[in-house]
Structures are given as C-alpha cells and as structure tokens.
Amino acid sequence: MVEAIKTVEVFKNYINGEWKDSISGQITNSINPANKNEIVGQVQSSTIEEVDDAIQAATEAKVNWRKLGQYNRGQLLYKVANELEKNLNDIAETLTKEMGKTLPEAIGETQRGIAILRYYAAEGMRKDGDVIPSSDQDALMFTKRTPLGVVGIITPWNFPVAIPIWKIAPALVYGNTVVFKPATESAVTAAKVVQCFEQAGLPKGVLNFITGKGSVVGDALINSTKLNGITFTGSEYTGKLVAKAASANGVKYQLEMGGKNPVIVLNDADPKSAVDGILSGAFKSTGQKCTATSRVIVQEGIYEEIKNLLLKEVGKITVGNGIDTEIWMGPCASENQLNTVLEYIKIGQEEGANLIFGGKRITDNEYANGFYVEPAIFEDVTSSMRIAQEEIFGPVIALIKVSSVEEAIDVANDTDFGLSASLYTSNISSALAFIDDIEAGLVRVNAESAGVELQAPFGGMKSSSTGTREQGEAAKEFYTQTKTVLIKNK
C-alpha cells in the first residue's frame, strides 16, 4: 500500500502583521535529530532586504506601542500566555521533534514560557519609577523609565520556547518593538510561538519574525544602525560578533553565552543528593544547556564513593527518541553538535584523560538515522585540559579530584566562564566561603547547576555574559532607560 505522503508545513516570516514568504523563494528543512529523514517543517531562507523591512515595521510601530502604556501592554501578554497554553501540547511536541529534548522537558519548558509571559504581564501593573525629594520645595522630582525603541532578538536552539519568550516578553511590556530571529535548528517551534503572539492580537509591527541563516539574516540584524538594542544568546564566537557590531553602531547590547559549570562535592556532602544533581545537571537536555554541569570537582575523601555511585546511576540512563515516554535522554540537537561532542571525547582521550563511561555514538537499529551519543564520564582530568576548559555543550563530564575546599574553589574558578556553579556540602562555613569566593552569576548550594527560576536574575560573569541580567525584574535594566524628571509649578 502506498504510504500517504505527509505534507510538510511551510512557515512564513511575520512582518508588519502579515505572514509572508521570503522574496528569496528559498526555504530550509528543519529535521528531527531523532530521525534525520523526518522533516518537522520548512522555514524561509530570508534575505537582508527583509531584515530592513522588519526593522522598518518595528520602527513605525514603536511610538503607538509606547503610548499604549505599560498596563495595556501587559494585558496583551496575558492573552499571549493563554494562546500558548491552548497550543502547549502541539508546541512541546514540535520542540521535541525539532531539537531532541524529551517531551516532559519540552512540556516543562513550554509551561515555563507561559509562566514567564504571565510574570511580565503583571509587570505591566508595577511601578516604573521613584519619587525622589528635591532640594527645591516647589519642585517635584521623580524617575520614569522609557523603552529603548526597536530591539533585535537572536536566540539559540537549546531553549526554543523559554529563551525567546524571556526576551520578547520584557522587551514588549517595557514598551519596545521587536525583530526576532530564531536559531535555524528550532525555527519551526519559534514560528509557532510567534503565532501565539499574533493570535493574541498584537498590533502590526510590534513583533516581527524572520528566519534565515545567522550569517545572512543574523548578520544583517546585528549590523543595522536602525536598532536601539540587541539581545543575544548563543556561542561566545557569535556573541563577540554581536558586541563588535553593536559597539560600532552605538547600539545597547546584551549577551548570554557559554558556560563550563562546576559542581563541587565535599567530603561531608550527601552522596545520593550530589549524584542526582550531577546526573540531572549534566545530562538532562543531553547536556545542551548553558547552565549544564561539565566539571565535577570532588574532595578526595568522598571521591571513590561519588565515582562509583555515578557509574551505577549513569548506567540506568535510557537514550533514545525524546518523544518516547520511557526515554530519559534524547539525541544531540544536530549532526554538527553530535560531531562536536564526539570530537571532544576524542580530544579528552588524546590529552590523557581516562574515559570511564560511555562516549560512543549509538547507531544500531532505530538509532541509525539519529544523532545519539552515550553519556560520557572522564576521570584523571586536570584543570588545564581542553575538556576542562572548553564548552562542549553535550553529555560529557570531567571528574577532577581535589584535597581541600580552597583547592576546589580555585579549580572551579579556573575557567574563562562564570555562569553557574554548585556546591554539595553539609558545612555552613564551606557554603558561605563558596558563595563569597565563587566567580559565577548563578550560585547554588546542594542544588544542581541548571534549573534557574524565571523570577530571579539570570546571567553570569567573565566570558559567560556581558553583565546585565535577564529574567525577573532585572530585565528592566536592559530593556529600558531612565529619565530623571523635575517639575516646578512656577
């Protein structure tokens, strides 16, 4: 019997309130990393001219959007949240099929997107300034926040719902208009999220969505002189391109980049809690989180116990198609990412680390067409090795043995990154020393390195971030500028 050919949906750009094909006439397939023969959808391969159209639309919309007022902008975000909630299962399933994370994780991420929208909707009712006593008794002095104007948003493939929303929602509620370019690897999911904004009734030009190569569409966006802000999450390499371009054009920019996140386990830690946190932080989402654990720094007195428990528990991890309910870890998000992971596993062995678990590509039977790799654990790792210094962005951890708390914190800080860091201990003095001395923006005690909460500031130090924080109230600092106003009545 001839199998019915499944029609592949083509997703368009959304510019000035209209869904449009690219003038290039070119489209790109988005494939399922669990089965590269499955096309999840097709998106536009747009041109630099369309970037200008999108920026023009956002520019024309920005005054009325600002004048709509924070409260009314917030009310619209409640409607977007409701639309996303209506489409939760479809978007979560698309997320899993497009970048590989398991369905429960994709559902959790989409629910997080809904919560973020409602958080910033409520921001619409919160104060946006302070009254400050003037030295002039006839004067009234206060601060008032005002939007930047048009903000470019470029996002990665690893959180294709949560990261776009934790940028778009604050950008909009604080009065900016947006041009949004998602990662190509997860552009279908992004299109479905944008559909929720459209269905909520956003005025035309407020949110514009354009897909296409980062090196073409992304490059045109970051080099535009007509933007007032650009926020980016992705690799350090691309982040530096954003910084250079934005600085040259006097555009305010915000970068969230990589991490090489340590978990320190001290002699007095609870072994099971530590190992549970390491496995979840390192291997959930196939290690493809900027907050994922990649270095496990263990005090010598508990080292063997932690290593043996890790080996026992990692052996229980089921790897497979994230859509299947009994699968704990899905494939890498792309063939490129799989090859990067395999390359670093090879590098680790060549530089003298000892691969004590996994690390092989899985290709038999139903795995043949997917980008699957076993979780990998190295020991005998020194801090100077590449697998201890460079971001792999995959399910690979390096065990490093230390003798003291001080040495553990020194090793943890021995990295160009500074995003997230965890410590497992039952000693409050060690915890307080760690909190003070660790060079990281996200500091966690007896908790895994991933799993940040939407209401708290998110961001890192050193090469991980540019210093501003995303999420929670902190987002206001990037998406607004402050006016100090003084009024006299005569």
Ligand SMILES: NC(=O)C1=CN([C@@H]2O[C@H](COP(=O)(O)OP(=O)(O)OC[C@H]3O[C@@H](n4cnc5c(N)ncnc54)[C@H](OP(=O)(O)O)[C@@H]3O)[C@@H](O)[C@H]2O)C=CC1
């Ligand atoms: N900190 C984090 O959350 C993340 C970090 N990473 C790191 O980045 C590495 C590569 O992942 P990848 O997604 O390729 O990261 P990239 O930095 O290449 O891509 C991130 C975003 O930037 C866009 N982009 C790419 N090149 C340019 C450019 N020249 N100008 C403007 N935008 C551009 C991409 O578009 P397009 O997809 O079309 O190329 C994508 O939307 C990973 O291995 C990991 O180390 C990746 C994802 C998230």
Ligand SMILES: CCCCCC(=O)O
């Ligand atoms: C860019 C990565 C975001 C990580 C969110 C988390 O750890 O839950």
